[in-house]
Amino acid sequence: MARRLSTNRPPLKPVEFLVLAILENGSLHGYGIVQEMNARTDGRVSPRPGDLYRILYRLDQWGLLVPDDRRTGDDEERRSYYRLTDLGQKVLLSEATFLAKMAADTLSKRTDRPAEVV
């Protein structure tokens, strides 16, 4: 199935995938997403605000996430939260399956060398 998908459309970009994966744990605001991304990738993926919001906007356009109504803090510190849609959940799962298979295929051919990075 995942193979069929790859011919229909290139897979999500890693950073898009990461955003979806982070939001799977619950809705989060933009800055939170960046912090979480930094944490998960040892600082290797750390988009600038401009890049981040373009990705959010794009995923929003595709119907994978929506800005959440829930806000915290007082008036000055109000932030928008984003959460996955049902579709976003499904796509995340399908992409994860696809990537897992790719990763497994790659690693199984390289048994002579230890895997360094997943």
Place this chain on the structure above:
Amino acid sequence: MSLPPKHLGSKHIGLTYRLLLRLYPRSFREVYGDDLVRQFDETRNRHGDSPFGNWFRARWSLVRNAVGVRFDLASSALFRTEGKLWARVAADAVTRQSRSPHHTGMDENMSTLPSGFHTFLGNLRHDFSFAVRMLLKNPMFTAAAVLTLALGIGLNAAVFSAVNAMLFRPLPEVRNDKELVHLYRSWPGDMLWGSNSIPHYQDIRDRVEAFDGQVAAWNFVPMSLSADGLSERVMGNMVSANYFDVLGAPPALGRGFLPEEAVDPGAHRVVVLGHSFWQTRFGADPSVVGRTVTLNGQAWTVVGVAREGFKGTMPIIDPPMFAPLMMQHELIPGFDLIEARGNNWMNVFARRAEGVSVEQCRQQLDAHILQLREEFPDHYEESGIYLVPQAEAGIHPAVRSAQVGMSALTMVVVAFLLMIACINVANLFLARAGERRKEMAIRLSLGAKRGRIITQLLTESLLFSVIAGGAGLLLAYWAIGIANSLTLPIDIPMDFDLTLDRAVLLFALALSVLTGVLFGLAPALQASKPEMVSALKGEASLEPGGRNRLVRTLVVAQTALSIVLLISAGLFLRGLQTATSVDKGFDENNLLLASIDPGLQGYDRERAEVFYRELESGLSSLPGVQSVGFARQVPLTLSSSDRGVRIPGYEPGTNENMSIRYNMVTPGYFEAMGTPLLAGRPFLDMDDRDGARVLIVNQQFANRFWPGEDVLGRSVRSNGQDWEVVGVVPTGKYFSLGEEPSDFMYFPQAQDWSFSMTVHIRTAGDPKTLANSVRREVERLDAAMPVADLRTMTNTLGVSLFPARLGGAALGIFGILGMILAAVGIYSVMAYSVSQRTREIGIRVALGADSSSVVAMVIKKGMTMVGVGVVLGAAIALGTSRLMGNLIYGVSAVDPVTFLGVPGMLCAVALVATYLPARRAASVDPMRALRSE
């Protein structure tokens, strides 16, 4: 924007940032704008001072992403459902695994279109954006290939627009030209396209029912026009009064000619102006209708202005004025042609009545000619009526076959060029497909279908060729602009009116798509079946089959095509060379011409004779003038008159052409032309009106009627009189440079009167410097007398040679272009092959091969391909040159100079093209070559 200070308040930074935020679409700003700014602030605060680099990068990221967001928005608007669709398909794939196996995977409200179509759209968009990226990744490759292809497509579009304009386009501003037919008088001896006399025309109009009176006649007539204090001679159209009605083209302003203007000779001095002449000469003034202008010294009224673009039945000529046929006396003084059934000089066309077929028209005309034969046995004994439908008429049936031949030849030539260009691009694509073998192999092993990969490669080549097609159209547009701005130095206002109309655009589009598939398909097929294992390992393909064979075939084909092209061009140019160096029977250097017609100024014969005598003596006394003569016609201007002769004691065979071309000249003519007399004497002043009738004939004439006998003193019966031969001149060229040697005769102007004459002035130096003196001399005698066609003989010959020179130049340029393209093709293939074989060559060098043997090896490989192509091309050219036979003058179709020279030249070029990669191969460093993959 000023440099940022070291410390900025958050509000200040927010300002520049907020300004840039305006670049985003509103829908983005409303939701994300505040967050974006806030997060920017937080990032900045957390990292403390922001050095300039960070400051700039933050803003640059904003600008870049604003563009990106707008792009995302635009593309999701363009492919509205696409984004969500793939996501749903992916999600459904997961759902299906966990749920029922029969789930359809499509929401009911998603779309009414079949899912295959959406997949197709998605694929297309993906292929398209991928293709754009691939093209941009390698800009030099793209530019070179696009340019090559654009050249091919552009030339094809330009040539097609010319052919379209001359052969296919309907007559502009004429109602349903399919109903029009052209009528000619046919004569024995394959003379099918004879002109018509006025009474003959009137009979057809009044008696042949198939046309229901819709028959019109016209001819070019020089007119002397004075208006707004400016006199000039223009080539106007004398037309029957129903001309505009038959063509279904009522004038844009005022009126056409009225029925009563077809009846009384000389009664209606009215003219209709051509649209472009009205614009240039009368400043597009609408009040010109009703104004009086002076035509041939008399007052005429302008009654109308023709429609814009209207040109009658000969669309390459833009007539400045139209005047009624019944004014023939006033327009051509000294001739009475309205009643003269024997004077055939008009062009006639007719409109078929509704429901009448061409065949029915022919039958009725055949019946009509039998009737005429009974009534006027003298005029119709041997003559018939020949009908040509408009669609087959072209410019004139007499030149149609040459026109079609030339058009076909040019189309074929540019098609060849396009094929060579296509092969080059195909080679480039093949080479690149080789570089992308690994990519293809990975995609195939990941499960991509072969069809998908082929589609994707084809999308690339199509995108490519459509871009090239666009560039080609620009090129064609430019070339057409140049062609339209060319003005020929002749009296008749030529207007080729080449345009990039819908037909040309469609042609270019079809051509682009065709070439895209043509050069894209082979590489795509090849690339989509790489030998998986070696491709994945990144090894270059070493085995000789497959791709390499295809490349070799393409190079051979390319060489062969350019050989055919070059040989054809060579033969044509050789023909042209022979034609121009041929003996014309006169010396065209230092000869100045000027045309004058006192008849158009209302002179009678006596006054005109005086005028010509005074002009001759005036011109002769100008410094730098050696001799002066007058003649009715200038040779080699593609115009001629002929008249029937009878020779006492000579019995012509059946269908033997006894109509011989002639000219009327004055005594000084032969000296001015530099034509020597082989026997007898030139015309003298004593050969005047009252003198004995005399003529001079050429050698060909003498040989035909009195072979091996004494010619002088012989008698020729023509034009109702007996003429005595007093001189013989060498046979020259009269109508065209390519003509067979033909009979010719000269009559003295004094004994065979013509008002309209061209003065031939033999000068000591550059004839152009005398042009103003000649004009002044005419002005001194009569200030109102227009001088037309003041130019040198070499210039005039240039005009008659213009089509051939243009064709020769075009063919030559096309041939050279073809050769360059082929050389580029050979070079790129050899260079690529060398780069692919670096490792192999490295091994050879390591094993002791010296550089000269490596060079020899590469050259041998390249030149073998070229050799096969050359032999093949020469064989094809041998065949095509026979087809071209009638277009080449005086050169054997197997001209050795061309057939040896051209391949030699190409081989030399090909040698250079293979030597360069060979030298690179020889300089391969074995160590590096072996280390590299």
